[in-house]
Amino acid sequence: GNSVTQMEGPVTLSEEAFLTINCTYTATGYPSLFWYVQYPGEGLQLLLKATKADDKGSNKGFEATYRKETTSFHLEKGSVQVSDSAVYFCARTSGGGADGLTFGKGTHLIIQP
Amino acid sequence: DAGVIQSPRHEVTEMGQEVTLRCKPISGHDYLFWYRQTMMRGLELLIYFNNNVPIDDSGMPEDRFSAKMPNASFSTLKIQPSEPRDSAVYFCASSLGDSFNQPQHFGDGTRLSIL
Numbered sequence: 612g613n614s615v616t617q618m619e620g621p622v623t624l625s626e627e628a629f630l631t632i633n634c635t636y637t638a639t640g641y642p643s644l645f646w647y648v649q650y651p652g653e654g655l656q657l658l659l660k661a662t663k664a665d666d667k668g669s670n671k672g673f674e675a676t677y678r679k680e681t682t683s684f685h686l687e688k689g690s691v692q693v694s695d696s697a698v699y700f701c702a703r704t705s706g707g708g709a710d711g712l713t714f715g716k717g718t719h720l721i722i723q724p
Numbered sequence: 725d726a727g728v729i730q731s732p733r734h735e736v737t738e739m740g741q742e743v744t745l746r747c748k749p750i751s752g753h754d755y756l757f758w759y760r761q762t763m764m765r766g767l768e769l770l771i772y773f774n775n776n777v778p779i780d781d782s783g784m785p786e787d788r789f790s791a792k793m794p795n796a797s798f799s800t801l802k803i804q805p806s807e808p809r810d811s812a813v814y815f816c817a818s819s820l821g822d823s824f825n826q827p828q829h830f831g832d833g834t835r836l837s838i839l
Contacts, residue, residue: 643823643824643825645827647830652832653832653833654728654815654817654830654831654832654833655767655815655817655828655830656830657827657828657829660827662824662825700767704823704824705769705823710755710772710774710779710780710822710823710824711757711769711772711780711783711823712757712769712823712828713769714766714767715766716766716767717766717767
């Protein structure tokens with residue numbers, strides 16, 4: 612079936628560092644791609660999305676570009692803050708006529724002051 | 725605006741007991757999803773509904789799990805009988821339209837512990 616693979620965590624960075632969290636997806640069909648963020652004790656919140664190749668999603672300083680040639684959707688931010696500490700999930704639409712999402716296992720990001 | 729509301733937030737019960745998790749989606753949303761989150765398996769889609777009708781329940785682990793959506797504003801996920809391996813955080817999410825274009829809005833989850 613379809614799957615999403617993202618880098619293992621935890622990822623620990625200092626404040627103002629550059630962030631990249633890698634995500635790749637299986638190339639079946641023409642999925643939409645998403646990044647969700649989960650803060651402690653809360654549900655997931657949509658961070659950004661892209662619905663077709665070469666689209667760039669952006670929000671709160673985070674960006675990700677839908678790369679069909681490399682089946683990737685890496686999350687980047689130029690200067691992270693302590694408040695960005697959370698778990699980040701990459702996801703794709705499940706495909707095959709299904710309306711759900713297939714999530715990666717999540718990457719725990721820790722930003723130190 | 726009220727988001728997706730789940731209850732209870734925490735549930736601790738002994739194995740063999742029936743567990744019922746509840747979800748109120750965002751008003752007007754026509755899709756409702758149930759997910760399970762564990763350290764080992766991550767976030768898994770269990771079942772989803774469109775206009776109160778179950779569309780795909782292939783993620784439901786076994787017959788002990790059942791889900792219903794009697795109306796547009798309420799859904800339940802039931803486990804009977806419960807087992808320790810069912811311990812997880814269960815999330816409900818809703819969306820207006822399918823996942824291709826529309827974001828899913830998640831509740832805060834129910835943390836379930838089966839002793």
